[in-house]
Amino acid sequence: MVPLPQSRSWRDIPQQVKPRALSAEGRRRFTVRGLRLLCGLVTIGAAVWGAWEVRAALERDSKSGEGAALPIGDHVVAVTNGVLDKAWLVRTLGLPRNATLMDIDPARLQALVLASGQVATAAIVRNFPRELAVHMAERSPVARVLVQKGTAAPQTYLVATDGVVFAGSCYDPEMVKTLPWLDGVKLSRQGAGFAPLAGMASVAELLAQAKLEAAPLYQTWRVVSLARLESDGEIEIRTEAGLRVTFGAHDNFFAQLARLDYLLDLAARRDPPVAVRSIDLALGAQVPVTAAAAPAAAAPGARTAPAAPPLAPAFSFHLSREL
Amino acid sequence: MSSNHTFIGAVDIGTAKVTVLVGEYTGRELAIIGRGECPSHGVIKGSIADYKAASDCAHSALEQAERDAGERIDCVFLAQSGAHLEGFYNEAAVNVKAADNMIDRNDIRMVCDLAKAKELPAGRMVVHHIRRPFRVDGRLVPGSPENLVGQRLEVGYWTVHGQEQRLADTIHVIRGCNLEVRELVLSSLASGHMVTTPEERQNGVLAIDIGAGTTDFVLYRDGVPHTTGVVPIGGTHLTNDLSIGLRLTVGQAEKLKLRFGRALVKARDKADKVWLDGNYAIGDRQFPRLAIEQITAARSWELLEVVRKKLGHSFSPETCASGVVLTGGTAKLPALAECAAKVFDLPVHLGEAPGWVAENLREPGYHTALGLLYYGISAHVEGATPRRRGGFLRNVTRLFASS
Numbered sequence: 001m002v003p004l005p006q007s008r009s010w011r012d013i014p015q016q017v018k019p020r021a022l023s024a025e026g027r028r029r030f031t032v033r034g035l036r037l038l039c040g041l042v043t044i045g046a047a048v049w050g051a052w053e054v055r056a057a058l059e060r061d062s063k064s065g066e067g068a069a070l071p072i073g074d075h076v077v078a079v080t081n082g083v084l085d086k087a088w089l090v091r092t093l094g095l096p097r098n099a100t101l102m103d104i105d106p107a108r109l110q111a112l113v114l115a116s117g118q119v120a121t122a123a124i125v126r127n128f129p130r131e132l133a134v135h136m137a138e139r140s141p142v143a144r145v146l147v148q149k150g151t152a153a154p155q156t157y158l159v160a161t162d163g164v165v166f167a168g169s170c171y172d173p174e175m176v177k178t179l180p181w182l183d184g185v186k187l188s189r190q191g192a193g194f195a196p197l198a199g200m201a202s203v204a205e206l207l208a209q210a211k212l213e214a215a216p217l218y219q220t221w222r223v224v225s226l227a228r229l230e231s232d233g234e235i236e237i238r239t240e241a242g243l244r245v246t247f248g249a250h251d252n253f254f255a256q257l258a259r260l261d262y263l264l265d266l267a268a269r270r271d272p273p274v275a276v277r278s279i280d281l282a283l284g285a286q287v288p289v290t291a292a293a294a295p296a297a298a299a300p301g302a303r304t305a306p307a308a309p310p311l312a313p314a315f316s317f318h319l320s321r322e323l
Numbered sequence: 324m325s326s327n328h329t330f331i332g333a334v335d336i337g338t339a340k341v342t343v344l345v346g347e348y349t350g351r352e353l354a355i356i357g358r359g360e361c362p363s364h365g366v367i368k369g370s371i372a373d374y375k376a377a378s379d380c381a382h383s384a385l386e387q388a389e390r391d392a393g394e395r396i397d398c399v400f401l402a403q404s405g406a407h408l409e410g411f412y413n414e415a416a417v418n419v420k421a422a423d424n425m426i427d428r429n430d431i432r433m434v435c436d437l438a439k440a441k442e443l444p445a446g447r448m449v450v451h452h453i454r455r456p457f458r459v460d461g462r463l464v465p466g467s468p469e470n471l472v473g474q475r476l477e478v479g480y481w482t483v484h485g486q487e488q489r490l491a492d493t494i495h496v497i498r499g500c501n502l503e504v505r506e507l508v509l510s511s512l513a514s515g516h517m518v519t520t521p522e523e524r525q526n527g528v529l530a531i532d533i534g535a536g537t538t539d540f541v542l543y544r545d546g547v548p549h550t551t552g553v554v555p556i557g558g559t560h561l562t563n564d565l566s567i568g569l570r571l572t573v574g575q576a577e578k579l580k581l582r583f584g585r586a587l588v589k590a591r592d593k594a595d596k597v598w599l600d601g602n603y604a605i606g607d608r609q610f611p612r613l614a615i616e617q618i619t620a621a622r623s624w625e626l627l628e629v630v631r632k633k634l635g636h637s638f639s640p641e642t643c644a645s646g647v648v649l650t651g652g653t654a655k656l657p658a659l660a661e662c663a664a665k666v667f668d669l670p671v672h673l674g675e676a677p678g679w680v681a682e683n684l685r686e687p688g689y690h691t692a693l694g695l696l697y698y699g700i701s702a703h704v705e706g707a708t709p710r711r712r713g714g715f716l717r718n719v720t721r722l723f724a725s726s
Contacts, residue, residue, distance in 0.1 A: 004440035007484070009449045010507045013491045017498040025382045029395075029501035 071098045075131040082138025083170040084118065089134055092116065101126040109134070117166030117193055118158075139164055141171070142204045143224055145182040147194075163200035165193065178219075180207065180237075184227025199229045202249045206235060209253045214261055234282045248282035256281040263289060330356075332385060332396035333695035334497060335510065336377065337404070338366050338536025338559060339652060341384040342689060345392035346696040353696055355684060357392025359384040368536040368555040369404035369510075371492040382500045398505035399497050400699035402513055402691050403450060404537050406555035407486040413441045414455075414479030426459065426468045430476055438480045448490055451483040451509055453548045465546065483509055483551055506699040511539030511551050513694030514650050516701075518674025519543060523645035529638065529667065530674065531630060532691065533653035535559045540630050542637055550637040554629050558653035561622045568618050569610055575599060579615055586623035586662035588616045623659055627666040640668050650674035650687045 022030060078089040093109055106124040113122040118138055125133040139160035147165075148154040158168035159182055168176070182203075188195045203224060210218040223238040229249055237245040247256050259281055267274040267289075275292035328349055335342045345357030361384040365373030389396055415437035419426050439452050457464040459473035468476060494504045515530035524543035532539040538554040561584065566576035583597050596609040631638065646669045649660060654673055663671040676685045676693060684693060 004436055005442035007439075007441060007443045007447075007449050007482075008487075010485075010490050010494070012448065013487070013494055015494065015498050015503060017495065017501065021495065021499050022501060023378055023382045023499050025386055026499050026501040033501065 070130045071100060072104075072130055072132050073097065077131060077133040078136065079133055080119075080136040080138055082118070082136070082140075083172075084136060084138060085170055088169050089113070093134075095132075101128060101130060101132060104132065115192065116169070117160075117164050118169060120162075139166065141166075141168060141176075141179060142200075142207050143182045144168075144176060144179045145185065145187070147187060157194075159197060159200060161200060161204035163196035163198060165197065180221045180224045183223045183225040183238075184229075184236075197226075199226060199249070202229070203235060206247055206249075206253045210257055213254060214257045217257070217261060217264075232282075243276055244278040246278070246280040246282050248284075251282070251284070259287060263287065267291070330392065330394045330397045331505070331696060331699070332388060332399045332502065333402070333692040333699070334381065334385070334399050335402040335513075335691045335695065336366055336371075336381055336493065336496065337363055337534050337691075338369060338557065339363055339534070340688070341380045342692045343381075343384040343388035344684070344689070344692040344696060345388045345394065345396060347392075347394070348696075348700060353700060355681065355693070355696070356394065357388045357390075358684070358689075359386070359388030359391060361387065366536070368406055368557075369534070369553070370407065370489050371496060374492065374496065378496050378499045381496050385500055385502070396502060398503045400506040400508060400695045401493060401497055401504050402510045402695050403485065403490065403493060403507050404510040404534070404539055404553055405485065405489055406537065406553055407489045408450065408483060408509065408551075408553045409485070410481055410483045410551050411441070412479055412481050412550075414438055414477060415440075416475055416477040419474055419476055424472045424474055426471050426473060426476055428469060431457075431467070431469060434476050434478050435480075438478050439482070441482065443484055446487050447484045448487045449482060449484050450490070450507055451481075451512070451551075453481040453483065453512075453551075455479045455481065455547055455549065456545050463545065481548060481550060506695075508695050508699050509539070509541075509551055510534075510537075510691050511541040511553070512548060513692075513698050514539065514674070514690040515541040515543065515548070515648075515694070516698040517676055517690045517694035518648050518650045519645075521546065523648070526644040527642050528645035529634070529643050529647045529669075531627075531647060531649050531651075531654075531663070533557060533626070533649065533651040533659075535652060538626060538630060538651070538653075540634070542634060542643070544642060550634060552630070552633045554626070554633060556626045556629060557651075558656075560626070561619050561653070561656070564618050564622050565615065569614065571599075579610065580619060580656075583612055583615045584619035585616045585657045586620055586659035588613065588620050589658070590616050619656065620658075620662065623656060623662050624666065627663050631666055638667075643667075643669055646670035646672065648672060648674040650690045652688050654687050 017026070019027070019030070072095060076086060076090055076093070076095070078084060078086045092112055094112070095104065104126070106126070109124050110122050113119050113134060113136065119136045120139050121137045123135040125135060127133055139162065141158035142161050143159045145157050145159055145165065146154045147157050155167070156176070157165050158171070158176070158179070159165050165187065185197055187197075203226065207218070207224070210221070220239040220241060221237050222240045225236040225238065228234040228236065233249045235247045235249050237247065239245070245260055247253065260279060263279055264276065267276050276289055277292045278290040280288045328347055331346045331348055333344045333346065340363050341361045343359040344355055347354045347356050361380045363377070363380050365371060365376030365380070371377045385396065415434050417430055417434045417437065419430050421427060435454070443449065455478065457468045458477040459468050459471050460475050462473070464471065490507070494507070497504050511530065511532055514532040519528050519530050525546040527542075527544045529540060529542045534557045536555070536557045536559055538557055540552050540554070541548050542550040558580075562573060562577045562580050565571065565580055565584075566573050569576065569579070571579065579597075579599065590613040593611060593613055595612045597612050597615070598607055598609055600607045647663050647667050649663060649671060650673070653659070660671040660673055674687065674690060676690060680693060
């Protein structure tokens with residue numbers, strides 16, 4: 001095909017202009033346009049730089065993420081206000097050896113930690129790249145209870161102030177021995193453990209008061225019976241000497257402890273000292289006290305004590321004036 | 324301001340004054356938001372004679388228009404006039420290729436390319452290719468002939484071309500202000516588009532824009548420009564004739580022309596005289612009114628006769644049913660319409676801008692600039708459609724400009 005003749009159009013006239021041909025207004029426009037272009041380039045440069053930085057940051061994060069793929073191994077930290085240690089935590093969590101922070105399920109691990117009952121609250125914290133920290137708040141045991149499951153040998157469980165019964169780990173056996181036994185309680189199963197005991201708040205308060213205000217007395221307490229707590233509102237304490245002390249669960253424990261101390265002191269100051277079998281502090285100002293029977297005969301050669309009126313098997317004090 | 328808005332400057336560098344209008348084009352609507360004017364220097368008969376003087380005037384008008392608009396002009400539509408502009412008609416015909424004789428785009432493109440393929444003499448450049456209606460087997464097709472059935476497709480183009488140096492000079496005046504010339508539009512097309520209605524153009528109308536240095540005309544037929552032309556005679560020639568004939572300075576002659584000039588002689592009394600200034604000061608003289616009218620009428624008649632001769636066979640009263648429309652500053656000369664009616668043997672009226680044009684822009688001197696905006700934006704002439712503004716960088720730059 002024969003090419004058609006092409007005529008030139010006015011659009012073929014070059015519109016480039018030399019700076020010397022620019023008028024003052026043209027130069028001003030040229031400068032302004034140059035500045036705009038510069039601003040535009042700076043903006044684009046800033047945008048590119050920002051995008052580059054974002055990309056670099058994402059890459060850094062990505063690398064951090066790769067660090068999370070490292071096995072946790074021994075990098076488990078137990079942060080607690082109690083006695084639990086790292087070994088217990090590792091044992092409880094049961095993490096696979098190659099588990100990473102990204103593999104774990106924090107909610108599941110938290111449930112495992114709380115399942116023991118000894119831990120009241122737990123928070124699982126992932127410290128990248130590989131450290132797993134567990135922050136725990138433990139329950140404080142105030143008593144112990146002997147539990148026999150089926151035909152198995154009886155096991156000792158601890159009871160916290162909120163009534164939670166738990167096996168108890170990492171406690172000093174000597175400390176556990178100082179805790180009084182609970183009696184007269186009925187344990188019921190709840191899941192893998194036991195349902196919290198009702199009324200433990202009062203018991204815990206009594207024990208705490210005794211431990212704080214009358215430590216010598218508390219040290220002799222061996223059994224705390226809750227048999228009549230629900231029905232009569234009474235807590236019965238049995239000491240290692242066989243003394244039974246009944247506390248009113250709804251009364252002021254401090255006052256009751258003071259009366260107990262006074263009575264025991266009074267009985268000890270009697271000549272001869274009176275062996276008390278039981279003291280009932282749950283009746284308010286009237287405190288029935290049961291004394292033990294007098295010894296059958298004095299030891300040979302001993303000086304005979306002055307004749308004293310024999311104590312009645314049971315008597316009561318009105319302590320309103322004495323106290 | 325939205326980045327979709329384009330601020331177009333319509334620049335008419337005339338012999339007497341430079342007019343700039345700023346239009347805000349949103350892609351659908353055009354609003355005139357600024358105006359600038361400056362007495363012209365360095366322009367003779369529509370061509371740049373003194374680059375610096377013309378640049379200073381044009382830039383001053385541009386700056387004034389931008390100040391008035393409160394926006395910066397993005398690009399310029401430039402009016403082009405001058406005696407160097409000429410036109411010729413060329414047509415082509417092709418046989419429809421499809422077996423079912425249905426005209427497709429290839430046929431249209433081919434016939435258009437053939438009709439436009441005319442080599443120009445050295446130093447000449449095309450300003451406009453103005454397409455006339457297609458013909459299919461001799462039948463006039465006002466719109467596109469695509470999908471019409473026929474054996475022979477014909478089309479003709481009126482090609483306007485000008486001298487390269489003159490065109491470049493005008494463009495460089497604008498480029499000196501660091502503005503891009505987006506469109507170059509013939510002055511007659513711009514003003515003719517403004518003062519004629521589509522119905523008039525369809526019926527046939529002759530629009531004559533009589534400026535100070537040139538007279539631009541365009542003859543419309545079948546709704547499209549049929550013939551265009553430029554005559555290097557304008558209002559300044561009337562002034563010069565008065566100046567020579569009455570032995571006056573150009574300024575005095577211009578004053579007399581504006582006050583007492585007529586395109587047809589009305590005065591009958593030779594003793595009827597008029598004062599030059601009318602203030603009875605020293606130097607104030609009297610001139611016969613008849614002499615003034617005879618000089619201006621003779622020159623006006625001659626000017627219109629030249630236009631008629633230039634139109635040649637293209638013009639006939641039968642094909643110009645809507646008559647003649649006069650515009651331009653000199654069109655305000657009294658009795659010019661009557662004079663033109665006698666010359667062309669047609670009804671003549673003075674052109675008016677459409678009703679929606681603001682009152683302060685209805686003067687004939689703004690018709691070219693107004694038409695520049697509307698004609699430049701419309702797609703009546705191939706290649707007159709504004710190019711799409713593009714480029715990410717440009718848009719970013721605009722963002723900063725608007726801020």
